[in-house]
Amino acid sequence: MxxxxxxxxxxxxxxxxxxxxxxxxxxxxxxxxxxxxxxxxxxxxxxxxxxxxxxxxxxxxxxxxxxxxxxxxxxxxxxxxxxxxxxxxxxxxxxxxxxxxxxxxxxxxxxxxxxxxxxxxxxxxxxxxxxxxxxxxxxxxxxxxxxxxxxxxxxxxxxxxxxxxxxxxxxxxxAYPFRGFMLDTARNYFPPADIIRTLDAMSWVKLNVFHWHVTDSQSFPLEVGEFPELAQKGAYSSSAVYTASDVQNITTYAASIGIDVMLEIDTPGHTTSIGASHPEYIACNQASPWSTYANEPPAGQLRFTDPAVVNFTTNLFSAVAKTLPSLMVSTGGDELNIQCYTDDAQTQAELTSSGLTLEEALSEFTQSTHGALIAEGKTPVVWEEMVLDHNVTLANDTIVMVWISSADAAAVADKGYRLVQGPSDYFYLDCGAGEWIGDTPEAMSWCDPFKSWQKAYTFDPLANLTDSQKPLVIGGEQLLWTEQSSPNNLDSIVWPRAAASAEVFWTGATGPSGAPLNVTEALPRLHDVRFRMEQRGVKAIVLQPLWCALRPNACDVNA
Amino acid sequence: MxxxxxxxxxxxxxxxxxxxxxxxxxxxxxxxxxxxxxxxxxxxxxxxxxxxxxxxxxxxxxxxxxxxxxxxxxxxxxxxxxxxxxxxxxxxxxxxxxxxxxxxxxxxxxxxxxxxxxxxxxxxxxxxxxxxxxxxxxxxxxxxxxxxxxxxxxxxxxxxxxxxxxxxxxxxxxAYPFRGFMLDTARNYFPPADIIRTLDAMSWVKLNVFHWHVTDSQSFPLEVGEFPELAQKGAYSSSAVYTASDVQNITTYAASIGIDVMLEIDTPGHTTSIGASHPEYIACNQASPWSTYANEPPAGQLRFTDPAVVNFTTNLFSAVAKTLPSLMVSTGGDELNIQCYTDDAQTQAELTSSGLTLEEALSEFTQSTHGALIAEGKTPVVWEEMVLDHNVTLANDTIVMVWISSADAAAVADKGYRLVQGPSDYFYLDCGAGEWIGDTPEAMSWCDPFKSWQKAYTFDPLANLTDSQKPLVIGGEQLLWTEQSSPNNLDSIVWPRAAASAEVFWTGATGPSGAPLNVTEALPRLHDVRFRMEQRGVKAIVLQPLWCALRPNACDVNA
The missing domain is CATH 3.30.379.10 (Chitobiase/beta-hexosaminidase domain 2-like)
Incomplete structure (x- = not known):
């Protein structure tokens, strides 16, 4: 039969x-x-x-x-x-x-x-x-x-x-041990219930790392026991704070459903919100024009040449690391703006006084913050610029996040670091929704076009790498930067798209039939998991008219 | 003071x-x-x-x-x-x-x-x-x-x-009497509660026409008293039907908050779902390859050369028109596929028998359906192809919807018809979310890129029109085709973007200061109405980080 x-x-x-x-x-x-x-x-x-x-x-x-x-x-x-x-x-x-x-x-x-x-x-x-x-x-x-x-x-x-x-x-x-999803909770705030729901959906597709980009220049929603002023003054409001208890609930729940929470406190750039409580630590604090000093408003970066700032940041990471079960903590390190420091009298005076170059001072700063993490038994994680644009001395086992372009993985691998694939040209979920910077009637998002699930699904984690470099790829993640996202569209902008990389990094290059993964075979299964997500309370976006979802492949281009 | x-x-x-x-x-x-x-x-x-x-x-x-x-x-x-x-x-x-x-x-x-x-x-x-x-x-x-x-x-x-x-x-x-929003409820179904919520949001920004594209090839969710089989067999399910009572509730509620519901039953194309109950009325019914016979799957068009089909469709419009308070009813008329009829033996036999050309038969069909509407005191509405691509005889007061391109308004005006501006290059809310047709790993949506609120806001309703033609523009509308939309993302894909045209067509070319409308002045106000929508239960998308929303113009490109 x-x-x-x-x-x-x-x-x-x-x-x-x-x-x-x-x-x-x-x-x-x-x-x-x-x-x-x-x-x-x-x-x-x-x-x-x-x-x-x-x-x-x-x-x-x-x-x-x-x-x-x-x-x-x-x-x-x-x-x-x-x-x-x-x-x-x-x-x-x-x-x-x-x-x-x-x-x-x-x-x-x-x-x-x-x-x-x-x-x-x-x-x-x-x-x-x-x-x-x-x-x-x-x-x-x-x-x-x-x-x-x-x-x-x-x-x-x-x-x-x-x-x-x-x-x-x-x-x-x-196929890969690191299968992540990144959420930015600083541009706009997401209550813990939204994060919990997102963790559930992650676990359904076997994603296992929640990369929590918790703070940024716009807000500092993280309560840190030793530094209560950071959230008190840097969060959007007292109700837009992840309390120590929230963080514990999130990390504990995540671990119980197979997910490791990798927290990121982005430094030394993307830190204007620290200036709400510690203005003396911030160079080019909300300086104008912002575009001279930052990739997006507001401008503001840690004065890492200042020993007090090094001390503060090191203690901050040490304090945060103690509260986290994960062995991975990210210190960020993307989009450092040099002009901010060139125009900052205090930084220039400190460089003159120390006799260090800016790059040397950055390296000392990073060694100090990473040292604090290593002392807590953690593995530091950084964005790709820390190894491609800056001459920062890092521990050999540091994990590097590729984000600017899929073409950059090879250069990171050349340096010998383990890497996570999060290239904006495949995996940025926010791209293609129009420009959010004001006074730009015709502009599109910087990373246009929209990254469809098909685009993410066709990503090759090992492209352009030599055989000896390939083992350095420990996995990948899709990412949601939230300039244009809030709880209102969280589910629909993330799901089921973030399931695409979940399969790329779980199943690997070939499916059980031995044939390479392909979107045509995948679509009916992705419909199925999407409808199941919906039944479980996640408001995932529909992929096609229901007519097509009920008739596998009937809406294929040559059907 | x-x-x-x-x-x-x-x-x-x-x-x-x-x-x-x-x-x-x-x-x-x-x-x-x-x-x-x-x-x-x-x-x-x-x-x-x-x-x-x-x-x-x-x-x-x-x-x-x-x-x-x-x-x-x-x-x-x-x-x-x-x-x-x-x-x-x-x-x-x-x-x-x-x-x-x-x-x-x-x-x-x-x-x-x-x-x-x-x-x-x-x-x-x-x-x-x-x-x-x-x-x-x-x-x-x-x-x-x-x-x-x-x-x-x-x-x-x-x-x-x-x-x-x-x-x-x-x-x-x-400035304009017709300020609309179009929702397609046939590719995917939207319960009445979603429509009611959408009507509320429309009224908050003074939109006054809900263009309800209720049926299409994928499903026929409209209960029509005299033709119960259409929804019984053509809807996605018995729970995905707008009953006569639903329609009455929706049109009654809409009118009470200043909104006229303009129903569209798209004909003679986009009618495969009629074939679920009346297969004998449909040419190229789900024919393969669909791309030969339709702009999207499934293929299927009314055999308008068949007197039985003319009779059925005319009676359908007559029956539907009686239930609607609006004076405007749309018979659709977009994307008619000629090959579908060329390959249909019945159509060809009927043309031979009648001695009519296909275009002549189309004109007779349209006169019959429009005649039924006019007999009910309604003004027929059609998509632009009916006057630009086909030689259909229409009543002078027929309203024509421009959709393919903003460049087409002038040609419609040349024919002397009143027109509504709904050009895909400015007003299509579904564009830019990736291709939904299967087996297309690299493809983007046909109308890429995403139409941002800024793009919609900069639309000039009177571009390329002569002074004598300008009065023919009665207004415009933003539109949501729902191949990739469902209640899960309805609010976030529509709002606050659909407020852009609401201001373009209410306020007109210049604001109260006498200066032309511009996105820079508009953005803080759009934030405000968006936050108010959210407070009233509409899950509108955020436009910027909250940091920017609290600081008007601080995130402008040159701030």
Whole structure:
């Protein structure tokens, strides 16, 4: 029967069931047998002393299975499947096991291990005969990833929860260890609930690093225990602050669903908001014309030649680092404006006095802030300019974020650093929405055009790199700068687009068929994960008319 | 004191209060005196037998005044104004009067009068001494517009509602009678609540025509009493249907807030969804490749050479027209694909039999459908191709929608028709979000780039027209085609961008200062109306970082 159906599908007589998985596993064998979820379905942990966050993840998986209420994306929706569902066998359990000898750690502990040392692999088997499904991994984090995959198979109609593609055998593991999403919470503020919802959506597509660009020149919404004045004066308002408790809730929740929160306090540029409480630390503070002193208004950068500023910033990073479970902390380092310092009498006097060049002083500043992070056991992270435009001495294991252009990865790799791919020409979610700088009737956004999900999806993480450089690419991320974003459009500007890189960096260059990833195969699956996100409360944008979403490939250009 | 403050403002010593009005009135004199809203504030109607919808509008105005809770967009927000508010006089009433001899009709009746015959003018005076404010108009619709303006002046902080720019004298009237917004509810469906919310936002910026592109090839979500099969089989689902009651609620509510609902059933192209119930009426029904037969999938057009189809379509328009208060109904007429008919044996046989050319048959079909509308007292509306690409005989008072390019208005005017400006190169809100057609990894949207609010705002309705043609321009509209939109992003893709044309067509070429409208002056006011929309529950997109919104012009390119 399976073979006959497959033959009919191959002949085009029946629609092939879309494998409703995103990212698509490295290796998968799927059938065409329907299976319902037994009303008594249970997820059974077969080992002793499971950690609390795994128990919580099991609860969440049950919740999604019961509440996704997603009808399958076929013409007729759920009604199309009624007959097959009636005669389907029922699955009564999913058994979770750890591989022999694997340690029973919490998901949270596994999620913040050093990048490259986490085990996210899993094996999932769903027999077609209703006998127990099994999920095996080397870590609770792997089990979490496997449960995420498991929950994507199920549709609902008429009080039945069912899947359409048993038997299933999956062997899965990520191609890259760093699969991120960056959110800027300084241009405009996002309440913690928006971040939590974003973390949930990230976990559904196996993204595992939340790069939190928490502060910038426009506002400083981060409460730091030792420096309460920073948020008191630098935040947009007292209600637009991430309290210490908020940060703890966010990092704790993130880790429990497989996500490492990499905080960034951008320095020494992008710091005007520090001037609200410490004006003496800021050169070219709100100077005019801003365009002489900064890439966007307001101008203002830390006077890193001032020992008091070095001391302050070092202590700030030290204080913040102590509060974070992640081993990665970013000191930023993008878009440093030299004119700001050239025109700053205090900086010039300090350079004269110290006998250092500006670049030497920048290097000393960076070594001091990075030293504080390293002393706390953290790995520093910087934007690409710190190694491409400045002669800053960095620890060998520093992680460098490529952002200006996809062409820059090779130059970073040439310097020998590990790198994360976040190139604006593929991964900037804010591009293409018009210019936000005032008095510019005809201008478009600086990084026009819009970066479609297709564009992001076709990104090659290893382009232009030599074989010896390729291992330096630890992953990538899509990014949302929020000059034109707020909670009102967060979901719709991010999802499902940010799922594109999630698959690029999880599945890698080729899909389970061995063929390169391609947008045509991907689209029906991306519809599916988008509709599922919507059912779970994330207001993801639609990709096509519903007419197309119900008819895979019928709206392709040559269909 | 007023003069002194004004001098300080002129010297740049104090920020000028932004006139929080959108669209900006034709003529306005404003001061800098603060005025609070008395807790006993009342809106008093000074004439007999006010209509129910005017009483309802008064209630709504009270509601906004009490619940907008908008703090002023200055550094420090509401706290900045505390001292001025403490010493401010209180306004205790706004008196509504009709000009002598004016008829007391309902707002609803005034809103659906023939385009060009409505009176939306009003005069608003708010003295600085706390004595009663007065609002005078020639119609209840004018009073409604004036109350909309009145409600935009008020901020809230610390239990005080106040304004910052008394005394106010406004003489206002629209430059163009047709100020629309078009929503496509066929590519993806929008529940009535989303439409109602959109109508509210439209009314806040004095837009007065909701162009409802209700059906298209992808779905037919409109219940028509005499033709229930159309929605039963052509809608996406039974829950994605506008019932007769929904349509009545929407048109009734719209009229009560000054909006005329112009329904469009696009014909003879864009009608595949009619084929779900009447396959015999559709040529090239879902034919492949769709690109040979249609501008987007699925292909399918009415066989207008078939007398049964002419009869059906004519009866359809007659039936629909009877349910609509508006005097304008659109029969569509865009993107007719000729190949579809060339390859359709039935069409070719019917042409041979009738001896007509395809164009002659199209003209007969159109005369029949338009005849049905005219018989119901309606004015037919068509897309520009009906007069530019086809030799269709139309009534002289037919309204033509320009959409393909702003360059096409002159050709339509050359034919002598009244026209509405909806050019894709300025007013298409869907452009620039990437290609939605599948299997197109590199493609952008057909009408790239994104049409920013600035682009829309710089549109000249009268460009390239002779003086004698200019009166043919009755207004314009921004449009949302919804291949990539759903309720999830409706507010953020439409607002505040659709307010741009609202000001272009209300205020006209020059603002109250006599200077041409310009984006630099407009931006702070657009921020203000955007924040007010947000307070009223419309999730409009942010235009800039909050830092910029609080500092008018500080983020201008040369600031």
């Amino acid at each position: 399976i073979l006959a159906l497959k033959a009919l599908i191959a002949l085009g007589a029946l629609p092939a069931a879309v494998l409703s998985l995103w990212p698509i596993p490295k290796s998968i064998n799927a059938g065409t047998t329907f299976l319902t979820l037994s009303p008594q379905f249970s997820i059974d942990i077969t080992f002793q002393s499971p950690p609390a966050d795994l128990l919580s993840a099991v609860e969440t998986a049950h919740y999604y299975l019961a509440n996704d209420n997603l009808e399958r994306l076929v013409v007729g929706r759920g009604a199309y499947d009624v007959q097959d569902v009636q005669s389907a066998k029922a699955l009564s359990s999913l058994k979770l096991s750890l591989a022999e000898g694997a340690q029973v750690n919490s998901i949270s502990a596994e999620s913040v291990k050093a990048i490259g040392t986490r085990s996210e692999d899993y094996q999932l088997d769903i027999p077609a005969d209703g006998s127990a499904a099994t999920l095996t991994a080397n870590s609770t984090l792997g089990l979490f990833r496997g449960m995420t995959t498991f929950s994507q198979f199920w549709y609902q109609y008429d009080d039945k929860v069912y899947m359409v593609s048993a038997p299933i055998t999956i062997h899965d593991s990520p | 007023i003069l002194a403050l004004k001098a300080l403002i002129a010297l740049g010593a104090l920020p000028a209060a932004v006139l929080s009005l959108w669209p900006i009135p034709k003529s306005i004199n404003a001061g800098t005196t603060f005025l609070t809203l008395s807790p006993q504030f009342s809106i008093d109607i000074t004439f007999q037998s006010p209509p129910a919808d005017l009483l309802s509008a008064v209630e709504t105005a009270h509601y906004y005044l009490a619940n907008d809770n908008l703090e002023r967009l200055v550094v420090g927000r509401g706290a900045y104004d505390v001292q001025d508010v403490q010493s401010a006089k209180a306004l205790s009433s706004l008196k509504l009067s009709l000009a002598e001899g004016a008829q007391v009709n309902s707002i609803s009746a005034e809103s659906v009068k023939a385009i060009g015959t409505r009176s939306e003018d009003y005069q608003l005076d708010i003295p600085a001494d706390g004595s009663a404010a007065t609002l005078t108009a020639n119609s209840t619709l004018g009073l409604f517009r004036g109350m909309t303006t009145f409600s935009q002046f008020w901020y809230q902080y610390d239990d005080k509602v106040y304004m910052v720019s008394a005394p106010i004298t406004i003489h206002d009237s629209p």
